[in-house]
C-alpha cells in the first residue's frame with residue numbers, strides 16, 4: 421500500500437480534480453461533506469495510514485480502502501466507461517483518470533470523505549509498524565492472544581494483515597501459536613525487526629514492479645499461501661493451519677521445533 425500511495429502521489433500530486441464520479445453508491449461511507457465539493461480542488465498529496473490510501477485536498481481528505489479484491493487502474497486519457505466492479509473514477513486535469521474497482525464480492529472496497537479533524541475509519545487504527553510507539557508496545561505488552569491474531573488486529577498495529585503475519589513469524593522463527601506474553605526481550609526485539617524488514621522488502625519489491633496496481637496477492641508473500649512448497653530457509657515443505665476464512669502457513673522445522681500444529685480441517689475429516 422505504501423508503494424501504491426507513492427506511485428499515486430507521483431502521478432497525481434499537485435493536480436486539480438476535474439470530477440469525482442461515484443459508480444457504486446454503497447461504497448461511499450460518508451454523507452457529508454459532499455464528494456462533488458472536491459471538484460476543482462488541488463490534490464496536495466497521496467499518503468497512507470494502515471491499509472488506507474489518503475488523498476489530501478487541503479482540509480478535506482478522501483480515504484480509500486481497497487480491501488481484498490480492490491484495484492486501481494490509471495487511465496491516460498481518462499475513460500468514460502463503467503467496467504464491471506467499478507467503484508469510483510477520479511479525473512485530474514488535464515484528463516487523466518484513476519479508476520477504483522473491485523473483483524471480490526465478500527470484502528468490498530470503500531470510500532470516505534472526511535472534513536478537517538474527522539478521523540472516520542482511521543480513528544481505531546493502532547500505531548504504524550515503524551513508529552517508536554509500536555516498538556514500545558511490543559516490548560511491554562503482556563497480550564496473551566496468539567501473535568498471528570495480534571498482528572492482524574488493526575487496533576494493535578496498522579496495516580500488517582494475514583499474509584505479512586505469516587511472513588513475519590517465519591522471519592522471526594516464531595510459532596503461529598506463540599503469544600507476546602510468552603516471549604522474552606530478545607525475541608520481542610526480533611519480532612519488531614522482522615516486521616520492519618518484511619514490510620521494507622515488500623515495499624521495495626512493489627516499487628520495482630511495473631504493471632497493474634497493486635500486485636496480485638500471491639506474488640507478494642514468501643510464505644503465505646505457499647504450503648507444500650519448500651521453505652526458503654531450510655527447504656522442508658511448508659505446513660498450513662486452515663480456518664474458516666483463511667489459512668496460516670508456517671515451517672515446522674524453522675518455527676515450531678519440528679512440531680506440526682493441529683489443522684482443524686484435517687481433524688474434522690479424520691473424525
Ligand SMILES: [Zn+2]
Nearest residue numbers: 651654671674
Ligand atoms: Zn524452514
